[in-house]
Amino acid sequence: MANKIVIDPITRIEGHMRVEATVENGVITDARSVGTVFRGLEQIVLGKDPRDVPYVTERVCGV
Amino acid sequence: MRAPVDNKEKEIALTKLEMKGVSRRSFIKYCTAAAAWFGLNYYCGNMFVEAATAAVQKKPVIWLQGQGCTGCSCSLLSSINPGVGEVLLDHISMRFNTTIMSSAGEVSAKILEDTLKEGDYLLVVEGSIPTADPRFCMVEGKYFEELLREVSDNAVAVIAAGTCAAYGGIPKAGITGAKGVSEIIDKPVVNIPGCPFNPNWLVGTLLYYLNFNELPALDSEGRPAAYFGNHFVHDTCPRVGYFEKGLFLEDWNNPDTVDWCLLKKGCKRPVTHSDCNRVWFNDGANSCIRAGSPCAGCVQPEFYKDLSPLYASPLAPGEPELVGVTAEQRTVDLPSAALGAGIVAAPIIVNKVAELMKKRKEEVKDGK
Numbered sequence: 001m002a003n004k005i006v007i008d009p010i011t012r013i014e015g016h017m018r019v020e021a022t023v024e025n026g027v028i029t030d031a032r033s034v035g036t037v038f039r040g041l042e043q044i045v046l047g048k049d050p051r052d053v054p055y056v057t058e059r060v061c062g063v
Numbered sequence: 064m065r066a067p068v069d070n071k072e073k074e075i076a077l078t079k080l081e082m083k084g085v086s087r088r089s090f091i092k093y094c095t096a097a098a099a100w101f102g103l104n105y106y107c108g109n110m111f112v113e114a115a116t117a118a119v120q121k122k123p124v125i126w127l128q129g130q131g132c133t134g135c136s137c138s139l140l141s142s143i144n145p146g147v148g149e150v151l152l153d154h155i156s157m158r159f160n161t162t163i164m165s166s167a168g169e170v171s172a173k174i175l176e177d178t179l180k181e182g183d184y185l186l187v188v189e190g191s192i193p194t195a196d197p198r199f200c201m202v203e204g205k206y207f208e209e210l211l212r213e214v215s216d217n218a219v220a221v222i223a224a225g226t227c228a229a230y231g232g233i234p235k236a237g238i239t240g241a242k243g244v245s246e247i248i249d250k251p252v253v254n255i256p257g258c259p260f261n262p263n264w265l266v267g268t269l270l271y272y273l274n275f276n277e278l279p280a281l282d283s284e285g286r287p288a289a290y291f292g293n294h295f296v297h298d299t300c301p302r303v304g305y306f307e308k309g310l311f312l313e314d315w316n317n318p319d320t321v322d323w324c325l326l327k328k329g330c331k332r333p334v335t336h337s338d339c340n341r342v343w344f345n346d347g348a349n350s351c352i353r354a355g356s357p358c359a360g361c362v363q364p365e366f367y368k369d370l371s372p373l374y375a376s377p378l379a380p381g382e383p384e385l386v387g388v389t390a391e392q393r394t395v396d397l398p399s400a401a402l403g404a405g406i407v408a409a410p411i412i413v414n415k416v417a418e419l420m421k422k423r424k425e426e427v428k429d430g431k
Binding site for chain 2: 006007008009010011012013014015016018036037038039040041043044048049051052055056059060061062063
């Protein structure tokens with residue numbers, strides 16, 4: 001009997017994460033994890049002064 | 064105004080704080096300093112102490128995270144020694160904060176639901192809200208924008224912590240249409256910008272709210288005037304003396320000029336309002352400019368989009384050079400006209416630089 005487990009939000013991490021797992025007879029047969037936030041930092045630094053890039057990219061994760 | 068505090072409850076709360084390593088003395092000192100910063104009489108410090116102890120483990124706080132980096136949470140939580148502010152906020156019953164709570168998934172969703180039903184909670188938001196497509200930020204399978212509207216409906220006060228939550232910050236420069244909390248919800252919002260913010264700004268504002276049951280005086284950008292609007296980063300800059308003399312750092316590699324004014328390295332302090340240079344970050348360890356970095360203007364609504372490039376000189380090629388009063392002029396002419404000129408010259412130069420920055424911002428907007 002397949003049983004789907006969804007854990008959202010995952011806590012004690014930076015940002016947002018969701019994990020879905022399918023369990024069959026006590027064995028995980030399928031699993032996926034999803035990052036559920038997008039900021040487009042890659043596009044922000046496109047065409048910017050190169051000296052700005054460390055300032056922006058260090059904000060990817062503040063933990 | 065809040066209800067009077069039972070002495071026994073106050074003692075219990077103070078003992079709880081003491082067990083966490085915050086002595087009675089340092090706690091009262093912290094509260095009095097917070098009151099003083101708002102320009103209140105010293106006895107208000109004691110009122111803040113009572114307000115805080117009355118709220119210990121009672122006032123629920125919900126901390127939502129949108130498009131942020133959790134840097135603001137970390138600014139608050141990972142000081143070297145647990146500071147008074149950190150312990151206090153921990154004790155004001157932080158019910159929902161996905162970075163520090165031990166439960167996950169359904170259990171944490173249930174906690175949020177229960178706190179919402181209970182009502183009378185404070186809401187702190189970290190991170191911006193995407194408007195181009197709500198799917199850019201999802202929490203518990205819901206759009207973050209929807210969740211924010213739902214949670215803010217019954218909140219007694221909404222605090223937008225960090226520049227992302229206050230004005231959109233760095234994500235605003237991207238394609239996700241990121242906006243600040245005050246642009247999404249209709250309730251009054253206190254903005255505590257900063258990238259990251261200084262925990263004292265948040266805890267002080269909370270203390271003020273807990274005591275008076277109303278939000279502190281705000282400046283034109285929705286920030287507590289006591290921490291932002293009343294201050295000008297330039298005025299308290301440790302390098303302002305070099306600025307007046309017209310000594311500007313041009314080469315990072317020259318050891319003789321390390322303390323000189325950073326204006327030509329893109330310092331944004333002529334347009335920035337905050338008390339950074341007075342209170343300092345990391346439990347009073349240092350501030351950006353003292354640590355040798357030009358001010359990025361991170362507490363301003365224009366940050367980051369309209370203040371970039373951060374490290375380029377505000378002077379375009381061909382602009383008149385900035386001048387100050389040289390050391391020679393000071394020694395030769397003191398105390399006559401030159402000193403007078405120095406006092407007058409400095410504000411003129413600051414205004415000039417602020418003007419240039421504004422002009423360039425408009426040029427960027429016009430797509431030049």
